[in-house]
Amino acid sequence: MREGGLRIGISGLGRLGKRHAQNLAFRVRGATLVAACSLVPEELEWARRELGVESVHSSFTAMLDSGDVDAAFLVSSSSVHASQAIEALGRGLHVFTEKPLGVSVKECLEVERAVAAHHDRVFFVGFVRRFDPSYAHAKRLVDEGAIGEPFLVRSQTVDLDEYAPFQVAFLPSSGGIFLDMNVHDVDLARWFLGAEVESVHAMGGSYVHPEFGAAGDADNTVAMLKFAGGKMAVISASRTAFHGHDTHTEITGSKGILKIGLTPVSSRVELFDSVGARAECVKDFYERFSEGFLAEAQEFVDCSLQGRKPSILARDGTKATEIGFAMTESFRNGAEVRL
Numbered sequence: 459m460r461e462g463g464l465r466i467g468i469s470g471l472g473r474l475g476k477r478h479a480q481n482l483a484f485r486v487r488g489a490t491l492v493a494a495c496s497l498v499p500e501e502l503e504w505a506r507r508e509l510g511v512e513s514v515h516s517s518f519t520a521m522l523d524s525g526d527v528d529a530a531f532l533v534s535s536s537s538v539h540a541s542q543a544i545e546a547l548g549r550g551l552h553v554f555t556e557k558p559l560g561v562s563v564k565e566c567l568e569v570e571r572a573v574a575a576h577h578d579r580v581f582f583v584g585f586v587r588r589f590d591p592s593y594a595h596a597k598r599l600v601d602e603g604a605i606g607e608p609f610l611v612r613s614q615t616v617d618l619d620e621y622a623p624f625q626v627a628f629l630p631s632s633g634g635i636f637l638d639m640n641v642h643d644v645d646l647a648r649w650f651l652g653a654e655v656e657s658v659h660a661m662g663g664s665y666v667h668p669e670f671g672a673a674g675d676a677d678n679t680v681a682m683l684k685f686a687g688g689k690m691a692v693i694s695a696s697r698t699a700f701h702g703h704d705t706h707t708e709i710t711g712s713k714g715i716l717k718i719g720l721t722p723v724s725s726r727v728e729l730f731d732s733v734g735a736r737a738e739c740v741k742d743f744y745e746r747f748s749e750g751f752l753a754e755a756q757e758f759v760d761c762s763l764q765g766r767k768p769s770i771l772a773r774d775g776t777k778a779t780e781i782g783f784a785m786t787e788s789f790r791n792g793a794e795v796r797l
Contacts, residue, residue: 464552464759467493467527469518469542470534471501474556477744478533481755483509489759495521518542522549529580529762531755532556536638537631540565543581544572552580552762554755557641559583559775561633563783566776573772582758582768583775585645587705589757590750593646596709596716600650605711611650611691613643616704618741619666622677622697626669634675636660636789637782639695643707644781645774647683647691650709655691655781657684657796660789666698674790681785693785702739703746722746 466489468479475496483491493513494505502514515521518538522530522545530546532539532555540560546553560566573581587593600608617625617639625632632638648654662679664671677698683691696704706719723737724745740746761768780797788795 463488463490464762465490465492465526465528466531466759467495467513467521467524467529468531468533469495469521470532470556471496471498471505472533474744475501475533476504477748477751478531478755479505479509479511481752482531483511485752486755486759488763489755492526493521493524518545522546522551527551529553529758531758535631536561536633540569543569547572547576547579547581550576550579552582552758554582554584554758555775556584557645557775558633558637558779558782559772560779561631561637563776563780566772566779570772570776580758580762580768581772582754582761583770583772584754585642585770585774585778586747586750586754587642587646587707588649588750588770589753590747591753592718593707593750596707596718597649599716600709600711604714605709605716606713608651608709608711609689610710611647611707612693612710613646613691613707614694614696614705615639615643615743616694616696616699617743618703619698619700621742622667622670625697626667626673629670629673629675633782634786635662635670635677635679635695635697636681636785637779639697640679640681640693640785641778641782642705643691643693643695644683644778644785646707647685647693648774648777650707651685651689651691653685653687653689654777655683655685655784655797657794658682658781658784658788659794660785661792662695662789670697676789679785679789681788683781703742704739705743705746719746
């Protein structure tokens with residue numbers, strides 16, 4: 459490893475990419491953000507001006523050709539995650555990729571093969587909720603037997619309605635509501651239950667924004683997942699909340715229940731006035747999981763510098779994508795899909 463820690467090049471400087479870039483530039487120990495690539499000139503100028511990154515590129519290959527980086531941090535469009543990961547691994551780089559791992563199971567399997575062929579490199583899938591302090595603590599409690607044997611997970615991802623028009627524009631590249639919004643819930647269900655999905659049955663519709671339906675997608679959905687051994691999960695998504703970003707999860711076991719983030723408050727302050735009693739809610743996923751995003755980036759850098767493997771495997775990314783597509787198929791066909 460070259461002097462100065464892990465030299466990172468980031469791909470993608472959109473809404474989430476900017477937040478990751480700021481963490482890598484200023485908050486992650488052992489990381490040096492040395493390069494960036496984006497198709498948007500204004501985003502490259504932002505990287506120069508705000509982060510002091512001089513090596514900026516309009517293509518991912520050009521950034522890798524510069525020879526400046528030890529690791530690639532992929533926050534690009536979902537449609538290029540797999541191809542960029544494979545290219546970076548082929549250059550001998552460590553790789554962090556945001557979810558989803560790919561927009562087809564075939565792509566995910568190709569990434570798995572590339573990871574196996576470069577087993578000395580660190581490959582990290584950004585399932586950020588595993589690194590949120592509350593979710594991580596809940597997993598420790600489950601592993602310690604605090605609620606007995608877990609058999610049911612209820613989990614949801616709910617976005618502010620004001621983001622819906624933005625999401626419509628990205629439907630062709632995001633994979634749709636199940637892959638885009640529920641992939642984290644799917645990963646959590648596998649993580650907490652320690653089992654694999656056998657079948658899914660999904661339903662939903664475009665109840666607020668018909669344009670989602672016109673594109674073969676939905677703005678509100680629910681899915682029932684059956685796991686090996688009879689374990690279960692109920693997973694829902696909504697693009698149309700008016701109170702804020704509302705992610706929460708409940709794990710039921712034979713001896714108790716864990717509830718994580720049931721009320722999406724931004725602080726513990728409650729206001730009592732003529733309207734009633736209320737608390738402010740978090741507005742977006744980054745505000746809710748800001749600690750998790752920082753922790754996962756730190757873990758990726760630490761693994762790369764220390765030569766150890768992360769707990770998240772490429773296979774976890776493949777399984778989440780596979781299940782997401784099964785949910786989409788079930789939603790569109792109105793029938794149970796077996797995996």
